[in-house]
Amino acid sequence: MLSKVYSCCFFGMDGYCVEIETFISNGLPSCQIVGLPDAAVNESKERVRSAIKNSGMEFPLKRITVNMAPADIRKEGAFYDLPIAVGILLSSGQVEPAFPMEDTAIIGELSLGGEVKKVKGILTMAIALKEMGFSRIILPRDNAEEASIVENMEIIGIKSLDEAVEYLKAPEKYKQPKKSEHPPEAPGAELDLSDVRGQENAKRALEIAAAGMHNIILIGPPGSGKTMLARRLPTILPDLKEEQALEVTKIYSIAGKLEGKSIIRVPPFRAPHHTISAASLVGGGTIPRPGEISLAHQGVLFLDELPEFSRRVLEALRQPVENEVITVSRVNATFSFPAKFLLAASANPCPCGYYGDHTRECRCSPRDIQKYFGRISGPLMDRIDLQVEISRVPVQDLDRRKGGATSAEVKERVIRAREIQYNRLKGKGLLYNSQLSIKDIEQNCRVSARAMDFLNSTYRRLGLSARGYVKVLKVARTIADLEEKGGVEVEDIAEALQYRITS
Ligand SMILES: Nc1ncnc2c1ncn2[C@@H]1O[C@H](COP(=O)(O)OP(=O)(O)OP(=O)(O)O)[C@@H](O)[C@H]1O
Ligand SMILES: [Mg+2]
Structure with a gap:
């Protein structure tokens, strides 16, 4: 029998859907995984075999072919164990899902005993799967919290292959684990x-x-x-x-x-x-x-x-x-x-x-x-x-x-200056003054004529480099933002000029 299960992988910051087809036919017992698998995927065969047996189910003694598509993406990592195991159980007729599986993706690494282990990159994969139209992901329980950031996606966190099978048979029995409340993080709260x-x-x-x-x-x-x-x-x-x-x-x-x-x-x-x-x-x-x-x-x-x-x-x-x-x-x-x-x-x-x-x-x-x-x-x-x-x-x-x-007092000023920059630079897709180019500076910095004269004369006197010139303007803009001033004045330029040793 032929079955199809969806899973996911990621490269860099992007996630991709992987289709796993499993076909079981009569013939000498064998298990072959095709579609450019790397060593981890091949090792996965052994884990899957052992996990299925140790979960009290049968690893079919038939000819098993697992095809992972698309074939041109290199599939690394061990997170296909669970979808491959589920594919084999579906194809051998040991599990009959109570719902169509087109919009469900399965991700997870298996231990020999059948427990499902945490994997990396779940958030990236969950976001990509949502964009591709999936509405449910079966994944390791330890990753459930991480994936739950993605809205309008049913996250099924399971601990073992057994639990995955139970869920497929009777999804209504599955209880969503309680979300744990995290206290707000305070980085180095002891530092000030x-x-x-x-x-x-x-x-x-x-x-x-x-x-x-x-x-x-x-x-x-x-x-x-x-x-x-x-x-x-x-x-x-x-x-x-x-x-x-x-x-x-x-x-x-x-x-x-x-x-x-x-x-x-x-x-x-x-x-x-x-x-x-x-x-x-x-x-x-x-x-x-x-x-x-x-x-x-x-x-x-x-x-x-x-x-x-x-x-x-x-x-x-x-x-x-x-x-x-x-x-x-x-x-x-x-x-x-x-x-x-x-x-x-x-x-x-x-x-x-x-x-x-x-x-x-x-x-x-x-x-x-x-x-x-x-x-x-x-x-x-x-x-x-x-x-x-x-x-x-x-x-x-x-x-x-x-x-x-204190840090709290300074942070308040920083937040205000950031808001000012944010509102000014919104249209450009920039967030901070440090990202400004010379062109942006001309359009956004509003330097008074006196300040500009002052900078120009200093530039000549000190022999500033072109890069140094831009730097001074950017820093001066931030100084003016900290004071919540609309335009850059002479004193802002003067202060910015202090923070340079070279160029
Ligand atoms: N301005 C200061 N106020 C309070 N404590 C200070 C000050 N400067 C130095 N110290 C004390 O001196 C210690 C050493 O400071 P720190 O490690 O920051 O120096 P450093 O400039 O990084 O030196 P190094 O070049 O050796 O790395 C600090 O742990 C702190 O106890
Ligand atoms: Mg030091």
Whole structure:
């Protein structure tokens, strides 16, 4: 008998429907899976055989042919176990579904004992299946919460092959598991900007970075609080908007890093160690998976001690920082993952760390310093809008028990500035000032004539590069937004000019 079951797979950020036909005929006992299966699909045969037997059903001793279509998509991963097992049970007449199965998709990996195990990328697949017109998905119970974000889709979370069979026979008996309530996430609630004493200049720069999603680098001697400051950046970032939250959740679903959360609303914060490889940073692998830059999408990628990262890693970062997306090419396909993140970095001013410090003498030669910074200068530094030099906090400031504004206060200002940008840039599909091009700036920045004159004369005097010129305008626009001003004034340009060391 012939049966047809639908399942799903995903590549990059997109899901595709997979049709699984099973035909059982008389002949020597065999089981063949055709349609470009990879090793995981072939291994699936053994799991399916064992799971069916251990669930008290019969694995037919006949000639079984399983065809997976379309044949031109490479089918990786183990999530076809469950649909293949169901196909065999339907074809051998052991199960008769109580409803037509055209609008039902089945996804799940089986253990030898017949339990259904959690899989990656459920959210991506559920969204794609809905777009294709499916109305019901049978999937692992542990993935049910993740899939339930998709509206108007019946999500059937099951724990074992047995349960799947019971559901197919009598769907009315199935009880929807209760949705667990998640307390609102509070990222590093124990951290607050007011923990950092002094450093008002750096805190202000962080506020501007958060408001306009400008990349920022903090340069200063050891122990001046660079790491401390950067780790507090997430506490002043507004929650994600609905559309972004879904996109971020999709990335985490594909990476298998949702950790029980149903939807991610808090901007992610990723701080990979400087020994990270280029592939883990930007994403890759034979089946491409999102890297750290995509996991930081709509949030912060913090690279502590930037010059310690290998040159290859920093080179790999250039393209996504500019394009907000990372494209990975493989023999048979090209995958893209979004990567719009705020790059926050820290660096010592020289290898020993004390260049420019008043308390200790720097032991580095000019050549050492040049070599140290040579790694990050140039194209990457060019893409960092805010370059902030910080010095050690004087003892009296540390002592004063005065931390300045709290994260909550700053966050409120950031939220207002974001709303202003959002309303101004809506029509262009942009969200932040950092995304503005020179043309957008002309149309949107409303720079007063005096401010423009001031910038032009400074440009000539300081020999700013063209990129530096645009950077100053973008940052000045964010500063004006934080003050809720319609136009950019001289003082906004003047402040923006402070946040540059190179170009
Ligand atoms: N401005 C500050 N306010 C309060 N504590 C501070 C400040 N600066 C430094 N500290 C203290 O010093 C410690 C070290 O700071 P942090 O790790 O942020 O320095 P760093 O600039 O990243 O140094 P390194 O270059 O060595 O990584 C902090 O854990 C904190 O206890
Ligand atoms: Mg540090």
